[in-house]
Amino acid sequence: MDAPRPAIAAAATPVLLAAAVLLLVLGAEASGDRLIQHSMVELLALLVVVVGTYVFVGNSGILSFGHIAFMAIGAYATAWLTLPLPLKRLNMPGLPGILHEVSLPVTPSVALAGVLAGLVGLASGLALLRLSGIAASIATLALLAIVNVGFSNWDRVTLGTSSIVGLPPYGGLMTAAWAVAAILAAFAFQSSSTGLMLRAARDDEVAAKAAGIKVLRVRLAAWTLSAMLVGAGGALYAHLLGTISIDAFWLDMTFITLAMLVVGGMQSLTGAVVGVVTITLLVELLRQVEGGIALGPISLRLPPGAQEIGIALTMLAILLVRPRGLCGNHEIGWPRRSRRKDKGQGWADQMAQGDKT
Amino acid sequence: MYALQLVVDAASLGSLYALVALGIGLIFGIMRLINFAQGDFITLGAYALIVPSASATATLLVGAWPWPLMVAGVLLVVMAVALATERAAFRPMRQARPATLLIASFAVSYLLQHLILMVHGSRPKALSIGAALDEPLVVAGLRILKLDLVVTGVTVLLLVLLALFLKRTRYGIWMRAAAEDFSMARVLGVRADAVIAIAFLLSGLLAGVVSLLVVVKGGLLSYRMGVPLVLMGFVATVIGGMGSLLGAVVGGFTVGVVSVAMQALLPSGLRDARDAFVFTAVILILLWRPGGLVQVAAMRERV
Numbered sequence: 204m205d206a207p208r209p210a211i212a213a214a215a216t217p218v219l220l221a222a223a224v225l226l227l228v229l230g231a232e233a234s235g236d237r238l239i240q241h242s243m244v245e246l247l248a249l250l251v252v253v254v255g256t257y258v259f260v261g262n263s264g265i266l267s268f269g270h271i272a273f274m275a276i277g278a279y280a281t282a283w284l285t286l287p288l289p290l291k292r293l294n295m296p297g298l299p300g301i302l303h304e305v306s307l308p309v310t311p312s313v314a315l316a317g318v319l320a321g322l323v324g325l326a327s328g329l330a331l332l333r334l335s336g337i338a339a340s341i342a343t344l345a346l347l348a349i350v351n352v353g354f355s356n357w358d359r360v361t362l363g364t365s366s367i368v369g370l371p372p373y374g375g376l377m378t379a380a381w382a383v384a385a386i387l388a389a390f391a392f393q394s395s396s397t398g399l400m401l402r403a404a405r406d407d408e409v410a411a412k413a414a415g416i417k418v419l420r421v422r423l424a425a426w427t428l429s430a431m432l433v434g435a436g437g438a439l440y441a442h443l444l445g446t447i448s449i450d451a452f453w454l455d456m457t458f459i460t461l462a463m464l465v466v467g468g469m470q471s472l473t474g475a476v477v478g479v480v481t482i483t484l485l486v487e488l489l490r491q492v493e494g495g496i497a498l499g500p501i502s503l504r505l506p507p508g509a510q511e512i513g514i515a516l517t518m519l520a521i522l523l524v525r526p527r528g529l530c531g532n533h534e535i536g537w538p539r540r541s542r543r544k545d546k547g548q549g550w551a552d553q554m555a556q557g558d559k560t
Numbered sequence: 561m562y563a564l565q566l567v568v569d570a571a572s573l574g575s576l577y578a579l580v581a582l583g584i585g586l587i588f589g590i591m592r593l594i595n596f597a598q599g600d601f602i603t604l605g606a607y608a609l610i611v612p613s614a615s616a617t618a619t620l621l622v623g624a625w626p627w628p629l630m631v632a633g634v635l636l637v638v639m640a641v642a643l644a645t646e647r648a649a650f651r652p653m654r655q656a657r658p659a660t661l662l663i664a665s666f667a668v669s670y671l672l673q674h675l676i677l678m679v680h681g682s683r684p685k686a687l688s689i690g691a692a693l694d695e696p697l698v699v700a701g702l703r704i705l706k707l708d709l710v711v712t713g714v715t716v717l718l719l720v721l722l723a724l725f726l727k728r729t730r731y732g733i734w735m736r737a738a739a740e741d742f743s744m745a746r747v748l749g750v751r752a753d754a755v756i757a758i759a760f761l762l763s764g765l766l767a768g769v770v771s772l773l774v775v776v777k778g779g780l781l782s783y784r785m786g787v788p789l790v791l792m793g794f795v796a797t798v799i800g801g802m803g804s805l806l807g808a809v810v811g812g813f814t815v816g817v818v819s820v821a822m823q824a825l826l827p828s829g830l831r832d833a834r835d836a837f838v839f840t841a842v843i844l845i846l847l848w849r850p851g852g853l854v855q856v857a858a859m860r861e862r863v
Contacts, residue, residue, distance in 0.1 A: 266659050268666075330843055334850055337594055337658055338802060341794045342846060345839040348791055352836040454787065458670045465663055508678035515671035522664050523652055 216534045217390040220476050221383045224250070227480070228379040241443075244375045246483045247382040248439040250476065253463045254385045255432025257475040259425045260464060262393055264405035265336070268457055269327075269343030272350035273320040273430040275452035277437030279354065280316035282367045282447060285309055290369060297359025309373045313381065313438040320434020321427050328426035332419055335408075347457065354449045366448040373442035381439055385432050389472050397424050455511075459486075462518045468528025473535040481529065482514065489513045564702055566820055572708035574816025575715035576770060578809045580793030581800065582722070583766040585808030586759050588797065589739035591654070593661040596669035597645055599790025601638050601764055604672065605771025606781050607680060608637040609689065614681040618781065623689050630689070635768035642764030643757060645672075651756075669790075676783040683782075690776035711773050718769065719809060722762070726805075731758055739803065788835070792819075795842045801852025810853050815842065 224247070231243035256270045283291070283298055284307045292303050307315070331342045354361045361367075392398045401421040404411035412418055441447045459482065467478020495504040521528060583598050609623030609630070622633040649668045653661060693707040726732035731754070737745040738755045746752055770789065775781070792815050800811025815838065822837045830837070846852075 264659070266662055330847055334846060337592075337662065338798050338846070338850070338852075340659075340662060341594065341798045342843060344791065345795055345843060349836045349839045352833050352839075356830075356833040356836075454670070454784075458666065461663060461666065506678055508674045511674040512671055512678070515667045515674070518667045519649060519664060519671075522656070522660055522667070526656060526660050 212537065213394065215536045216472060217387050219535050219537075220386050220390075220473060223476070224379060224382050224386065228375060232375065240375055242483065242487060244378050244443050245440070246479060247375070247378040248436055248443050249460065249463070249483070250382045250479045251385045251436030251439055252433050253436075253460050253479050254382075254389050254472065254475050255429050255434075255436055256460060256464060257429075257469070257472060258389050258392055258432060259422075259429035261470045261472070261475065262398055262401045262405065262425050263422050264470075265422075266340045267343040268340060268461070269331075269346035270429065270433045271452050271457045271460065272347045273324060273433040274437030274440065274456065275350055275354060275449065276320045276323055277313075277316040277434030278441035278447045278452065279361055279367075280319045280434070281309070281312045281438035281441050282370055283360075284312040284315060285371055285442075286367070286369060294362055294367075295360055297357070309371055309442055310377065313373075313435050313442075316438035317431040317435035320437070321431035324430025324434075325423070325427045328423045328430075332422045332426060347453075351449060351453055361449065364449060366446050368446040370442050370445050370447070372445060373439065378439050378443070381435060385436070386472065386476070388428070388432065389475075392425065392428055393472065397421050401425050459514065462514055465518055466521050466528060468530035468532050470527070470532040471530050471534050474528045474530035474532065477530050478528065482517075485514065485517060486510060566824055568702075568704050568708055569823075570813075570817045570820040572705075572711045572816075573819055574813035575712045576773060576789070576812075577792045577796050577815045578812025579715055579718065579766050579770050579773075580789050581796035581808040581812040581815075582719075582805060583763040583770075584790075584793050584797050585800075585803075585805050586735075586763050586766075589803050589805065590735065590742065590756060590759050591650070591661070592658045593650060593665060594658075594794065594797075595763070596662075596665040596790065597672055598763060598767055598793060599786030600669050600672035600676070601642055601767035602771045602774065602786035602789055603676060603781075603783060604641050605634045605638040605768045606687075606775045606785060607676060608634050608771075609775060610685065610687060610781070612679045614679070616681070616683055616685070618685040618687045620687075620689075623687065627690075631772060634772055635765055638768035638771065639761050639764035641672075642760045642767065646756065646760040651753075654752075654756075673783055680781075680783065685781045686779060687775060687781055688779055690772075693776055707773075707776055711777075714769060714773070718766070722805075731755070735759065792838075795839065799842055799845050799849075799852055801854035801856060803856040804852070804854040807852055807854030807856070814845075814853070818842070 228243060228247070231240050234240070252270070252274055255273075256267065259265070259270070260267050283295070283302055286306065288303065288306050291298060291306075327346055331339060331346060334342050355364050357363070393402070400411065400416045401424075403414070404416055404418045404421065408418060437452070444451075463478035463482045464475060465478070466481055467476065468474025489505070489510040492503060492505050493507060493509055495502060497503075525531070580598065580602070583601075584595055587593050587595050609620060610618040611621045613619070622630055622637070625633060645668055649664060650661070653664055656664070690707075693705075693710055695706055696703045697706050697709070698704075726736055734745070734750045734755050735758060737748070737750055738752070742752070745755075774785070774789070778785075793812070796811035796815045797808050798811070799814060800807030800809070818841050819834065819838050822834045822841070823831060826834060826837065
């Protein structure tokens, strides 16, 4: 009787995650502290990137080291679209003519940045996704290297390795709206028939193929959606910083976003969100300690670099102790009233438990 | 003449990539672990030459020793580091899936990079060793750097020694058996710990050789100097055919040839972006042969 109806149960994950995001944002806004608000917007932008990465990695089971390429593409795309015209005409003579005539507001620009990243995703996916397993992961790394080297040398459009400055700022609440949209999109995808087929192929590729699933096609769908979300996330990140350079989209960013995914748990949306929040908190904490904090009479100060080393050790510890991440590949559900033996009212829960094999 | 010059360049660059790819391939064959940290082994070997300090100029440490000692010193340091990472990070995860191992090695690599950064600082340091090798040798009108000959020669020598080790010695045969079917090999009495330790020692040895060659060639140390090499090593193992040592060598030389060809063929404006074209070419090769150039039966998934 008191078990929720399937539709309501299924909605638990996106509703609770979106509510958690909104709660965090409102908390940060209410605090009135500029630094906290800035960290919160950074968290949200990275949340879009990590949830975007999760759409492919989590559902397909193929590890990608290449998603930061899409983040770079999104960040540069929004710079091409939103920078003031004189700046673009002067510094980026290689841009197509139309971009020298129009400068867009941020919201449509973020969307277009996502679309551009999605198109690049579609094209690259047609090639990369023919590979399987580890070979595919290495090929995604090659994609990141291609974009990195290409953008570093495409001076007339990207300013090479110099920074692009002067991107217009974007509000925290708008960034939060994108984060919620990303969560909803990721959930809609993993609940769709395409998403379920992809998860089936992840768990047993041969059986999935035998059941008539066109593995390449469902992988490509996830890869493209994933690229779009990561591209939009990259654009949001660019507007948060106001300045971008290609160095920001290389191994450090790849590492930190993967750490978020791994620590939370790679195969659940809840895990992606939990990972982003956990790692952001840890980074902030280590950053404070690097700057020096007083613990009563003792003042504690870690040398620079302790932050990165701390994150790496955390990630290794999680891989060792809890390889499925903090969330153990489960999705969050409604709090249960009674603790009965039959677990998993929501199908999402059952699915998550199916992942245990 | 110009064509011959290109062949020499390709052989030298291909040799370096082949050594890196072989280091990755040795561990992958046995543990199904793609070791990101192979690049950082190379970096650590290079930094072993100088005194650890955050100062901007490099003071020679191992690099100041007579060359046989210097070579031995660097190789020992890198082998010790390789063995230590295996003990501390990878041994506890031996039962994990390949994807987990891959992320773990990425984390180990990131950790090593930032440890180097913490000790040595982020600024690149100039360093000059083996200047005698940096002279050209004129053979029949062809100017060849002595170093290029040394690189190719050392690589060929190492390949022969490695082949002999794998074919003729007991441990080599254990390693090949473990690469073929690890659990079966264990049942037949192959000691897993020994085989894996040897694989890491050999990878460390190869990485140490690469460190020395790269420092003599480039003369610059930076905390991520191993990253471009390990990227090329990865793509070399993949296009060579994962799980095959011969494939790793073939892949390494292929990537070297493609790089030199791109350098020669690309218009000067695009030459700086050479690696982007190399990686694109590699992906195209993979589309043509998704399993790599040398395919191994043990890697094919059975149903």
